[in-house]
Amino acid sequence: MVTNRPKHILVIRLSAMGDVAMTVPVILGVISKYPQVKITILTKAFTAPIFNDIPNVSIFKADVKGRHKGVVGLWKLYKELKTLQIDAVADIHNVLRSTILKQFFRLSSIPFVQLDKGRAEKKALIDPNRSTFKPLKTTFGRYADVFSALGFSVTQSEMKTLLQKKVPDAFSDFTSIGSQQLIGIAPFAAFKGKMYPLALMETVIDQLDKTNQYKIILFGGGAKEVEVLGNWEKQFENCTNAAGKLSFSDELALISNLKLMLAMDSGNAHLAAMFGVPTVTIWGVTHPYAGFSPFNQPEENALLSDRNKYPAIPTSIYGNKFPDGYDRVMETITPNTVIQKITELLDRKA
Structure with a gap:
C-alpha cells in the first residue's frame, strides 16, 4: 500500500x-x-x-x-x-x-x-x-x-458508467423511429467457442424483424463479418449494418443510444455495458464464473450453454480451447430462449 x-x-x-x-x-x-x-x-x-x-x-x-x-x-x-x-x-x-x-x-x-x-x-x-x-x-x-x-480504494457500488452520447449523423434518423426500439446485435467473437452459430442467430434476427417492434443495428468488423452483416441488412427490413460505416468513436456513440445489446462473451458486450445499456450475453465454452461478465448486468442476462450435457464447461478462459464434441454447445441455447430474454428486458423497460 x-x-x-x-x-x-x-x-x-x-x-x-x-x-x-x-x-x-x-x-x-x-x-x-x-x-x-x-x-x-x-x-x-x-x-x-x-x-x-x-x-x-x-x-x-x-x-x-x-x-x-x-x-x-x-x-x-x-x-x-x-x-x-x-x-x-x-x-x-x-x-x-x-x-x-x-x-x-x-x-x-x-x-x-x-x-x-x-x-x-x-x-x-x-x-x-x-x-x-x-x-x-x-x-x-x-x-x-x-x-x-x-491508496485509491473503490467498491463496485462506487463504480460508474458513461453518459449517453449524441447519435452519429449517419444514424440520426434512428432517434425518431416511432414505436420501434433500437437494439444492437454483435454476433461475432474472436474464437469459435464463444460464437453463437450464425444459422441460429439468423433465426433470432428473423423473428425479431418480423415483429416490426425493433430497429436492429448489427455490429462487427473485418471483411468476412461485414459481408455476413451486409447480407442480413439486405435480407431483413428492420436491420441495418453499422460495421465498416463508422469511426470507432461514432460506433461507441451509437452503442450508447441502444435500448439493448445482444452479444457474445466479447468486446461489444463490454462496450455496451460501460454505457449502462442492458446487455444480453450468450456463452459457449466460456463461463461468467471466470470474472468477465459485463459491468452491472444481472446474472440472468447471461444465457449459458447446458452444463448438464457438457459438464466440462468452461473449457477455457478465452474460448479458444474445447474438447471433442464441444463444438456445438451453444446449440443448447435455442433462438426462442434468446428472443424471450430480449423481449422480457425490453418490456420491463417500457
Whole structure:
C-alpha cells in the first residue's frame, strides 16, 4: 500500500478491446471518489476513443508496432512517459511489455503495482476434474485491487458508467423511429467457442424483424463479418449494418443510444455495458464464473450453454480451447430462449 496518495497515475491497459472497456467503470469510480487525482491511460490508438470525455483522464498512445516496439522501443516509451511527471503506475494489464516497463520505472523509484490475473484460480476453473465450481473475483474487482494498493480504494457500488452520447449523423434518423426500439446485435467473437452459430442467430434476427417492434443495428468488423452483416441488412427490413460505416468513436456513440445489446462473451458486450445499456450475453465454452461478465448486468442476462450435457464447461478462459464434441454447445441455447430474454428486458423497460 502506498502511504501517500499519488497525484498523477499512469494506467497501463493495452488490449484487448473488451478488457480495455472493463477499465472504464473502475476509472470513473476512482475519478468520482478522488477528484484531485489525474490519470493518464497508456493504451493503443484504436482503443483511445473509449476514454474520450472522461474528466481528469488523458491518453498516451502506445505505438507497439512502431517506435515503441521491442526493448529499445519500450525504453523510449519509458523516457516519454517520464516527462509527464508520473507519481505511480497502475499496471492493469500485466504482460511482458508492462513488466519490462516496470523495471525501467524502478530506476526512478516510482511505485508500480501490477494486476493479479488469478492464473492459478482460472486454471483450476477450466480443469474438467475440478473439485469445486464457484465464481472467481471479477475483472473489475481485480482492477480495483490495483488502485487500492495505490491508496485509491473503490467498491463496485462506487463504480460508474458513461453518459449517453449524441447519435452519429449517419444514424440520426434512428432517434425518431416511432414505436420501434433500437437494439444492437454483435454476433461475432474472436474464437469459435464463444460464437453463437450464425444459422441460429439468423433465426433470432428473423423473428425479431418480423415483429416490426425493433430497429436492429448489427455490429462487427473485418471483411468476412461485414459481408455476413451486409447480407442480413439486405435480407431483413428492420436491420441495418453499422460495421465498416463508422469511426470507432461514432460506433461507441451509437452503442450508447441502444435500448439493448445482444452479444457474445466479447468486446461489444463490454462496450455496451460501460454505457449502462442492458446487455444480453450468450456463452459457449466460456463461463461468467471466470470474472468477465459485463459491468452491472444481472446474472440472468447471461444465457449459458447446458452444463448438464457438457459438464466440462468452461473449457477455457478465452474460448479458444474445447474438447471433442464441444463444438456445438451453444446449440443448447435455442433462438426462442434468446428472443424471450430480449423481449422480457425490453418490456420491463417500457
